[in-house]
Amino acid sequence: MMDELNARGLVLLGCGKMGGAMLAGWLARGLKPEAVTVLDPHPSDWLKAQAGVRVNTALPQSPAVAIIAVKPQMMGDALPALKALGPATTFVSIAAGTPIAAFEAALGAVPVVRAMPNTPAAVGRGISAVIGNSAVTPEQLDMACALLSAVGEVVRLDHEDQIDAVTGVSGSGPAYVFHMIEALAQAGEAQGLAPDLAMTLARATVCGAGELAHQEDATAEQLRINVTSPNGTTQAGLEVLMPELPDLMRRTVEAATNRAKELRA
Numbered sequence: 001m002m003d004e005l006n007a008r009g010l011v012l013l014g015c016g017k018m019g020g021a022m023l024a025g026w027l028a029r030g031l032k033p034e035a036v037t038v039l040d041p042h043p044s045d046w047l048k049a050q051a052g053v054r055v056n057t058a059l060p061q062s063p064a065v066a067i068i069a070v071k072p073q074m075m076g077d078a079l080p081a082l083k084a085l086g087p088a089t090t091f092v093s094i095a096a097g098t099p100i101a102a103f104e105a106a107l108g109a110v111p112v113v114r115a116m117p118n119t120p121a122a123v124g125r126g127i128s129a130v131i132g133n134s135a136v137t138p139e140q141l142d143m144a145c146a147l148l149s150a151v152g153e154v155v156r157l158d159h160e161d162q163i164d165a166v167t168g169v170s171g172s173g174p175a176y177v178f179h180m181i182e183a184l185a186q187a188g189e190a191q192g193l194a195p196d197l198a199m200t201l202a203r204a205t206v207c208g209a210g211e212l213a214h215q216e217d218a219t220a221e222q223l224r225i226n227v228t229s230p231n232g233t234t235q236a237g238l239e240v241l242m243p244e245l246p247d248l249m250r251r252t253v254e255a256a257t258n259r260a261k262e263l264r265a
């Protein structure tokens with residue numbers, strides 16, 4: 001897959017937080033900088049420092065893939081730049097909200113893969129959900145999945161409308177976890193710990209628990225039970241957290257999903 005991309009090229013439309021995170025992951029995994037053309041009116045300092053990557057130059061004739069990573073609100077302005085690319089290019093959009101039909105309306109009957117990744121892609125630990133349109137060949141869908149799997153896990157969806165809930169869970173999800181670090185650190189401070197120490201403990205705890213969940217086969221429930229001594233400290237803490245968190249998380253994911261639906265307009 002990287003061989004084909006290195007030979008034919010990859011175009012990235014929009015290199016902000018998510019496009020940059022994925023590009024960082026691909027460059028670290030064998031994508032040659034010279035094979036990459038980025039279109040972005042405001043290139044970041046990180047992008048400017050990527051020697052060899054073409055920024056705001058003419059596009060290659062027929063790149064293997066064009067990644068669309070602009071905000072849904074910018075789509076109308078941004079998409080015409082890709083109009084010259086033909087049906088041999090697979091268009092992969094990572095935008096929340098924007099439906100496949102909008103790309104077909106703007107670009108014609110081209111192969112489109114709609115994907116929802118997340119920022120841990122920057123360290124090869126993302127997860128992306130994907131769905132293709134009727135013009136995508138199995139080989140093109142496989143290539144898009146291989147590209148995304150270079151920066152994490154990939155799941156294939158059956159219906160495009162599932163992607164709004166995916167966005168609410170895994171697209172936005174890293175932010176919920178980072179907020180958990182912030183809240184856990186603040187709670188440590190409230191118990192008298194110095195801010196730096198509380199943050200060190202909270203960050204390492206969330207990272208360590210995440211890594212344990214990643215490496216172990218045990219369910220999340222079992223991993224929780226393993227920490228919880230009967231009548232011990234964890235049980236006392238969970239008796240406060242568990243009645244509150246599921247409903248709070250349900251409302252959080254519902255709000256994010258609903259916002260993804262609104263962005264369709």
Ligand SMILES: NC(=O)C1=CN([C@@H]2O[C@H](COP(=O)(O)OP(=O)(O)OC[C@H]3O[C@@H](n4cnc5c(N)ncnc54)[C@H](O)[C@@H]3O)[C@@H](O)[C@H]2O)C=CC1
Pocket residue numbers: 013014015016017018019020039040041042043069070071072074077078094095096097116117118119171172
């Ligand atoms: N940040 C995240 O965690 C995730 C974001 N996404 C999706 O990725 C897309 C980008 O989001 P972010 O990277 O967070 O936003 P961002 O604001 O960091 O990046 C957007 C980039 O697009 C550029 N841009 C603006 N107008 C343009 C144009 N006409 N042509 C080319 N580039 C243009 C901007 O200069 C900016 O660098 C959105 O559609 C979002 O829904 C999807 C999954 C996760």
Ligand SMILES: O=C(O)[C@@H]1CCC=N1
Pocket residue numbers: 096167171172
């Ligand atoms: O907040 C957003 O709209 C984007 C989509 C998923 C994560 N960030």
